[in-house]
Amino acid sequence: MYIFKAITFSIVTAAVIQLIIVQNVYIRLLVVTWMLHILLIGGSRFCRRLLRDTSIKMGSNKKRTLIVGAGSAGTMVARQLIKNNQTELLPVAFIDDNTKIRNLDILGLPVISGVNGIARAVKKLNIENIIIAIPSLSKKDLNIIFEECAETKAKTQILPMLEDLVTGKLSVNQFRDVQVEDLLDRKPVELDIDTISEYITNKVVLVTGAGGSIGSEICRQVAKFNPQKLILLGHGENSIYSIEMELKDIGEDTQIEFVTEIADIQDAKKMILIMNKHRPNVVYHAAAHKHVPLMEVNPEEALKNNVIGTMNVAKAASKCGIGTFVMISTDKAVNPTSVMGATKKLAEMVVQHMDKISDTKFVAVRFGNVLGSRGSVIPRFKQQIEKGGPVSVTHPDMVRYFMTIPEASRLVIQAGALAKGGEIYILDMGDPVKIVDLAKNLIRLSGNSVEDIGIEFTGIRPGEKLFEELLNENEVHEQQVYPKIYIGKSADLYMDEIDEIISIYTTLDKVSLREQLLNLANNNVIPISRKLISIV
Template sequence: MTYKQRLSLFIIIDSAIVLAAIFFSHLLVRGTIDTSPFFYLVSATAILLSHHLFSFKFKLYKKAWEYASIGELILIFKIASASILTAAIFHGVLLNEVFIRRLSVTWLLLVLFIGGSRFCWRIYRDLYLSRLSYSDRTLIIGAGSAGTMVARQLLKSNESDLQPVGFIDDDVKKHHLDIMGIPVFGGVGEIEEIVKQLKVTNIVIAIPSLSRKELNVIFQECIKTDAKTQILPMLEDLMTGKLSVNQFRDVQVEDLLGREPVVLNDDKISEDITNKVVLVTGAGGSIGSEICRQIAQFNPEKLVLLGHGENSIYSIEMELKESFRGSKIEFISVIAEIQDAKKMMSVMETFQPDVVYHAAAHKHVPLMERNPEEAVKNNMIGTLNVANAASWHGVKTFVMISSDKAVNPTSVMGATKRLAEMIVHHMDESSNTKFVAVRFGNVLGSRGSVIPLFKKQIEKGGPVTVTHPDMVRYFMTIPEASRLVIQAGALAHGGEIFVLDMGEPVKIVDLAKNLIKLSGYSVEEIGIEYTGTRPGEKLYEELLKDDEVGEHQVHPKIYVGKTSELYISEIEEIIGTFLSMEKEELRDRLIALANNKFANSQVMSISV
């Protein structure tokens, strides 16, 4: 219905209500309808004209009555009072008498009829019309302010197919109560039973203050049902208007596996980054690009984005320029190979960075098993080139991205990352630059990680392939890993390896099952197929060996480990001769060397 059609309809309805109010008021007061036609003409003209005039003035006809409340009722009182007062003036001037009793009754009937007509429409719409569009019976987890807000929006909205039929809340004081006509049934432990009882098809988790651990507990109860589970948008998105309260998002694997956010020492980071020149290698990759996003929040003078893939570098450059359009940060893109030593020297000389974050690397385990020489070129020689250039040109801090696969490595990728750590430590001993490494586990959603692979397999109808039923991994989110890298640069004294305490490892098969359920399928529909471990893979990854962490505690969650001599000559020998070796020989030499030199390096652990 257009605005003009709606306005015409309201004018016709209100005109009929005014005439009826005048008629019935006379009937109630006099007990008869025998009255001078001139009286009706004066009363009808005065009240009709004044009612429509004041209705336009106070914008009564523009109100959305499906959202009507006390404010609209007060407005009706004002318009009715102004109309009756105008009619009283007309009576006094044209009839020489003010009929107070009849006008009072007319006022009362106007308020009753006009207000009643509007609120009857709202009740009819809420209780009948809106129900016609519902197709999904919805259970709301959380009967607090957020849950109540969700229920209210769903009841009012014509755009949503969700019909709230019940609340779940662990607060026993709310059990068996009704909120907006919707009962509160019980606690989280009763979700499965209540979903079956109410034939629920959708579950909405409406508790913004949930920690990831608490969310995981709730979700584990939800996946016991066949209902689709969604979650309320983040409070920041609601406050900024990016999303409305009824725009739910699907629960992501990151919500379940990610831990609480890493708390940064912003002041210390600002000292190292604000108004400084920062260079990031591998800036187009998953980790490198997120490091760039987080660094930009600290307002460096220049942010140099270095990578060999022109499309990915162009993409992150455009994103940063758009996101930080109002800032004075100069974003500079450099297409270069870290294996080119002269180019690295040239880049460092040109931009004179204060801090370097070295994220460029080959990190795909099976591919590096088949191409060990490429792992040496990129992970070892590339790191050496960037580190040498940084030291030569007086970079203050150099932070290298490492991996938990560098611990007791059984793969070429892990071995070359461990040997790259040794190179960085050796550089620290002979340079004024502070060289450190940051070691972390699998990153959720990064390129080549298991999550995108599982999602593609699910989209194709399965099966999801898992290498071994007992395989476990540590996980963290890309932002969390990137924050740790930035924090490492701020905490660095030189020569450390920073390792995040990543909590409990996760079984890959459990991750696959959760992802299948999150995608709206059952495990039986998609299926899980075990393919066997791949070359270089371990069933579990280690973060630290037992003898690495010392007792000296420099921070409630930071420990400094033992130190020993580094044997760099063997690394130099491999770099000088690797092209002449067979792949199998090179692989064996790399893994043996990495394991022999691992045990006694200096380690600092961050437990968050």
């Protein structure tokens, strides 16, 4: 266009000068001159660009790339890859389900077929890399595309999230690998920003278990609402130090005061001391033992941490007049078959009981498994895949509810805003996911085939069940209190039995304690978990 404008302006100027000086315009000469200039000046630059692009395409170090999506995002990706000589990717074709642009060329790249033709296109064009460039893609449609891509040996990547592109955090050519979270067919819960800001902004917030997967993410989410002070309480000094440094880096431009407290929630006096010292307005109780098989062989530790620890923190919060207390629970507390699930159910009862006798608003938040948390199935599968397999799955029919760590943390924060006291909040977690399907997706996402890595079924571990539940039949309450958030009906509380078990822990040493508990559990015949289950 610049060349066209410059040459046209020059010819028009020459015509004006001819008209003024010789009083005649040589139109045929000027037209031929205009055409020759366009051909020679424009053509020379076009040839140079054509040679450059051809040399780039012939580069042996470039990976032949297929772009899924020929819309504005896909076109932008193609343009960036063509212009950038430093990239290792060479776009060769588009895939798009829009039949109106099928068989057309965009930026010199053909639109060859729809999504169902990905495998054929990869084989025909020797594709090494696939980029999914459809930002508006639903997770259901992404699953369909990924299934097609998984049939090939090409590496599959996806555009960065839209918010990262808009904020300038990432550019359009900084692709990322498809994550298992991308394939989770559920929409994140949106927060009621105004209500949350009202009870967090410029307030003092304390998080127990702040170094854990959920606790640390709660800290990150809370920090976005600019509390006056954020207290990070945990037992492990390394994890607390890590989240403290991360938060200070993130919040260096804010006035938030970050305070660390290394303490054990089993220490009742220390909990009261910390509550009195900081006088928090809100407490998020995320500290707990959560590993099901480990708690089966260490039932007394599960009780001490999950039940007694929760009671210590709850009583300290009540004694110091804390405004809101939010406890993180689990779907394993529903009809529990494990020590961990049973102790979390007991902890829920403790929290509901405390709400009845205290001015503090006590609530619990119950959700399923979180993707990528410490000790969860995802990191374990990734380790096994890195070692070459096989991936161990307990049972082919094992299913679980899944959500991301940020989603779980946002739910906890939203529950605090909704709290009136005594509720158990449950998130609508969508459809359960088969663990074996999760394993297959992770294997494919790693660039391997299921046949090469292999899947080994090891059998259900102690305390596990095939299907998880979020509510039992006595707790079901169909009305939503917030989009995708439900509230369970209050269940019977067994505080006398809970107090009896806790009194055993406080009066006996560890050896005698275990013997006493086993004696209570039907003369050492029935595992201790059955005793707990009989209570709940």
